[in-house]
Amino acid sequence: MVVCWKCSDYKATLEYDNNKMNKVCKDCYSILLGQADSEERAKKKGILEIEAAQFSGNSIMCGFLQHSEKTKPWQKMWCVIPQTEALVLYLYGAPQDVKAQSTVPLLGYTVEDSLRSAEAPHSFRLTQSKSVHNFYAESEELKQRWLRVIRLAVTGEVSKPRPCSEEAAH
Numbered sequence: 029m030v031v032c033w034k035c036s037d038y039k040a041t042l043e044y045d046n047n048k049m050n051k052v053c054k055d056c057y058s059i060l061l062g063q064a065d066s067e068e069r070a071k072k073k074g075i076l077e078i079e080a081a082q083f084s085g086n087s088i089m090c091g092f093l094q095h096s097e098k099t100k101p102w103q104k105m106w107c108v109i110p111q112t113e114a115l116v117l118y119l120y121g122a123p124q125d126v127k128a129q130s131t132v133p134l135l136g137y138t139v140e141d142s143l144r145s146a147e148a149p150h151s152f153r154l155t156q157s158k159s160v161h162n163f164y165a166e167s168e169e170l171k172q173r174w175l176r177v178i179r180l181a182v183t184g185e186v187s188k189p190r191p192c193s194e195e196a197a198h
Contacts, residue, residue, distance in 0.1 A: 044124045056126055058097075085112050089177045091170065094148065095119060096162040102148070105129070107163075107174075108192050132161055136183040141175065154178070 038057035041047045052060065090108040103184070106120040117132040132154060140152040150171040151164035167169035 033175075042121060042124075057115075058128060066135060088114055090123075091165075093163045094166055098160045102164075109134075109177060109181065115184065117181075119177070134178060135184055137178075137182045139175065139179050139182055142166065152178075 035050060036051050036053060038054055039049050039050050040052045040057055040060040042050045042052075042060075085143045086112055088109045090106070092104055093107045094100045094102045095107070097104040104127070106123045108120065109116070110118065115133065115135045115190070117134055118128040119130045119132070120128050134154070137154045137156045137159075140153040142148070142153050142157065142164075145151070148164035148169050150166070152171060152175055153163070154161040163174070165174060
């Protein structure tokens, strides 16, 4: 989670930021210093608080996608559809994040293969009622892989799990 200088007195080195000292929230501080009892924390976790790394190694699909909700600007997100919750798309800022920024319960969404544009050449859209999520992938092949998995999930079907790693997702 993003923490401003005024909101937290907790600091920790972050591996994905070249081990630089950064401000962190109280929960992340405890986890990074190994002070949190993992079993106790697991009982208290909300739906958005499941670590990306925990899902990524045991997911149907994961990787970076650009995401835009409705008309908001594009943002690079680490997207995960976990094996244990194959009907939910979790959106993280990075694979190392502890808390998802948002989730999309895929069941019932409509999947559209978007028209190509210069801004988002390999794009697709998820819509349901007034909820609109736009995505684009780095390549057409990657977009098609995401579409296959998501098209099954929106109908309630589950595809065969495919091991996911950061390297394979690029």
